Amino acid sequence: MPEAQMTHFRRLLTLLMICSLWAAAGIELRADVAADFDVANRLYDDGKFQEAATAYERLRSAGQTSVALEFNLANSWFKAQRLGLAIAHYHRAKHLAPRDSDILENLAFVRTKVGKGSMPEPWYREWLGWLRTLEWIGLASIVTWFYAGVLFAGRTRPLWGEHLRGYRVVTGLACAVTVLIAVYAIWVDQAHRVGVVILREAKARFSPLEESKEAFSLTDGVEVWVMETQKGWALVEAPNQARHGWMQIQHVHVVE
Numbered sequence: 001m002p003e004a005q006m007t008h009f010r011r012l013l014t015l016l017m018i019c020s021l022w023a024a025a026g027i028e029l030r031a032d033v034a035a036d037f038d039v040a041n042r043l044y045d046d047g048k049f050q051e052a053a054t055a056y057e058r059l060r061s062a063g064q065t066s067v068a069l070e071f072n073l074a075n076s077w078f079k080a081q082r083l084g085l086a087i088a089h090y091h092r093a094k095h096l097a098p099r100d101s102d103i104l105e106n107l108a109f110v111r112t113k114v115g116k117g118s119m120p121e122p123w124y125r126e127w128l129g130w131l132r133t134l135e136w137i138g139l140a141s142i143v144t145w146f147y148a149g150v151l152f153a154g155r156t157r158p159l160w161g162e163h164l165r166g167y168r169v170v171t172g173l174a175c176a177v178t179v180l181i182a183v184y185a186i187w188v189d190q191a192h193r194v195g196v197v198i199l200r201e202a203k204a205r206f207s208p209l210e211e212s213k214e215a216f217s218l219t220d221g222v223e224v225w226v227m228e229t230q231k232g233w234a235l236v237e238a239p240n241q242a243r244h245g246w247m248q249i250q251h252v253h254v255v256e
Contacts, residue, residue, distance in 0.1 A: 037069070044072065049079035067097045071106075078110055083221035084198035086110050088253040091194055095255070098129050114221035133185045140175075140182040147171040195226040195236055195252040202252065204245025208233035215245035226254050 040055035053076035059069060074089035090107040097103060131139070150171050154164045197218045205212035208230060216238060218224070224236040224247075233246045234254060 040076075041072065044076055044079075049076050052076040053080055053082075053085075065096075067093055067100065067103075070096065071100075071103060074106065078106075082198070083110055083113055084196045084253060087114070087221055087223065088196040088198070088255055091196070091255040094129070095132070098132055110221070114219075114223075128181070128185055128188065131185075133182075133189050136178070136182040136185045140178040143171065143174050143178045147175040193226040194255045195224045195234060196255065197222045197224065197247075197251065198253045199251045202247055204236060204238070204243075204247045206245065208235075208246040212246070216243055218247075224252065226252070229254065 036055065036059055040052050040059070043049075043052035043055055053073060056069060056073040056076060060073070070089050070093035074086045074093060077083075077089060078086035087107065087110055090103060090110065093100070093103045094107060128136075147168075150164055150167050154168065197220055200220050201217050202219075203217045204215045206215050218238065222238075224238060227235040227237060227244065229235070229249060232249050234249050234252050235244060236247050236252060237244050
């Protein structure tokens with residue numbers, strides 16, 4: 001075999017070996033993750049809810065995320081009487097699967113345990129949450145391309161222009177509406193982050209300083225709007241109140 005072909009063959013063989021090692025490592029990693037998930041599930045089934053939550057949290061810290069992981073973690077924290085952490089992870093699960101009835105029902109149930117501190121979504125936010133932000137963006141893109149296709153057909157086929165007039169109006173309106181909704185969904189994700197108090201009683205202060213005067217206090221499980229964060233503090237808005245205060249970031253779980 002010529003030297004050039006031998007060199008090419010060696011490179012190809014080396015590449016195949018590297019790909020095989022990567023695949024084997026990926027399979028081993030997935031097997032380890034599945035085993036750790038099973039361990040956490042067994043802890044939950046045995047009634048060791050704090051230990052189960054800790055095991056699920058280790059999976060999250062390792063970069064794992066899924067609807068099942070967030071849902072099981074939320075259930076574990078609820079059973080461990082940590083309502084704030086439970087609500088936070090139900091929110092995370094809802095973000096991944098906004099139409100899952102089990103997630104929505106469990107979130108609503110835990111909110112009843114919190115009482116007046118719960119923050120039910122306004123109807124338009126509930127409707128918006130029926131799709132994920134990326135799904136709204138995808139829908140807006142599809143409708144926009146369809147509208148562009150109707151316009152293009154009307155321009156390139158003059159005889160179709162009259163027949164397509166109604167379609168232009170309908171698709172144009174649909175395009176405008178879906179694009180506006182997608183933009184609003186993006187803005188909501190960026191500007192209206194949900195936070196959940198995870199301390200039995202957390203104090204909000206007038207400024208982000210430990211020595212600052214207390215503005216108000218909130219209890220475990222209360223949901224807030226997080227307006228901004230800086231240097232270990234979060235500016236939060238209390239539910240159903242026109243009150244703002246700075247809370248230490250370790251006392252409020254910001255749902256990203």
